[in-house]
Amino acid sequence: MEILLAKRAGFCFGVKRATQMAFEAAEKDGETFTLGPIIHSPQVVQRLEGMGVKVLSDLEGIGNGTVIIRSHGVTSAELEDAVRRQLEVVDATCPFVKKAQEHVKRLSHDGYTVVVVGDADHPEVQGIVSYAEGPVHVVGSGEEAARLPNMKKVGVVAQTTQSFETLKNVVKECLLKGGEIRVFKTICDATAVRQDEAKALAREVDCMIVIGGFNSANTKRLAEVCSELQPRTHHIETAQELDASWFQGVERVGVTAGASTPKWLIDKVIERIQELDNKKKG
């Protein structure tokens, strides 16, 4: 059985940076926390927990130590809270997400009504939105944007993982709503490139394995797009979940992974697939 690994499987730039910063902080003395999971990988979070890094939902009762800001960012109120408590802050917010937050703050300050293209329930979007000082709307599609009120000056930013198509559809609607429309293309193309590669791979293989947190939106989406092209697509978090029956009659298996999946998890999956293949042969 041939195993084909997608070139862009696993960590994107922002996640790699955040994970490195978190492991470095974990090695230092003193208590260390993250506000929410550092990245959407339960296995990475577990490793950090093993090194004493606690995941908190808020800073209630915390008086000293280091707080690591996750790659998706946090709300401005949460960041201010950490500063007020005089905690040491390691800001591992993805620089692309940070840019989106800064654009929202600036647009809002300059009198623009802000439109964030994204998923209102995603922590990245909740962080970005919190930087608005005035009116702000979150829309997930052109149809949702069509329901926005008329606005004088509209400032548009996007969740970094949004598709260009959705941004385009929202901007089209915003052109109808306002006299000035200012768009910051805060989309990071890592998501699109990863999806395109995965699609190409899914077309070539008999079975597709997508590795990543079940809480990771980009991994779930990756598994979806692969499923459309290859019904034998499986979304797993770890090698333990692999099932020998999936590879019956399979000659080529494709492997890809979400942006928050570490290399060691991918390596283990490949190793395990090889083991299962050897058993099949023997």
Next chain:
Amino acid sequence: MEILLAKRAGFCFGVKRATQMAFEAAEKDGETFTLGPIIHSPQVVQRLEGMGVKVLSDLEGIGNGTVIIRSHGVTSAELEDAVRRQLEVVDATCPFVKKAQEHVKRLSHDGYTVVVVGDADHPEVQGIVSYAEGPVHVVGSGEEAARLPNMKKVGVVAQTTQSFETLKNVVKECLLKGGEIRVFKTICDATAVRQDEAKALAREVDCMIVIGGFNSANTKRLAEVCSELQPRTHHIETAQELDASWFQGVERVGVTAGASTPKWLIDKVIERIQELDNKKKG
């Protein structure tokens, strides 16, 4: 024969204002000039010439007097030339065009590459473009915008008479080209409203008369859209051009006029159609 006049036939806000300013200036003492025709109506220009207002292509050799800036605006160099010559300037530039010029100047100053959606040969566009202090492109369609180079910050403005559809197509392409796209919707809806009314009228009548300068882009376009719905559409400048044969078997005739057509020209056309109808009956 019933004559139906479109509600929004004739002068738009900017043309009405420019014409009033020109006639007021013409009544004062001293030499008076316009740089290019004040509006695209040869009949109005003729009336002003009768009052001593000369149409110049440039200010070469002019040392004193009043220069009236036409509704479409002039280039920044032409305006500076008038000031340098210490002429009295009556700036009849349409305030909507002025806004577009100001946006271009500001965008350019702030480091944006400017994209003007419009017809590169139209004097309004030539005036708007002249306010750019840095790179500027004129595009007439989404296809043309697709050929633009990549840009960091893109500032988009439109010729005031452009269609919203064209602006939307250009913005869509610009979203692919730059990291920030700032759009000022400088389109004046007078053109679209006039066209929509004319189309509704063209569907109801057996013959359509469109009045306006043969050098007026908006009148030519108005005649085009009417022709598509009513083949018996005639574009005329004055009542003298009306031909009795056009009204053979016609029960309802529609009349509309471009943005630079004065009311007295429309009134004469209606009067003449009534005369021809009376002759037909008698």
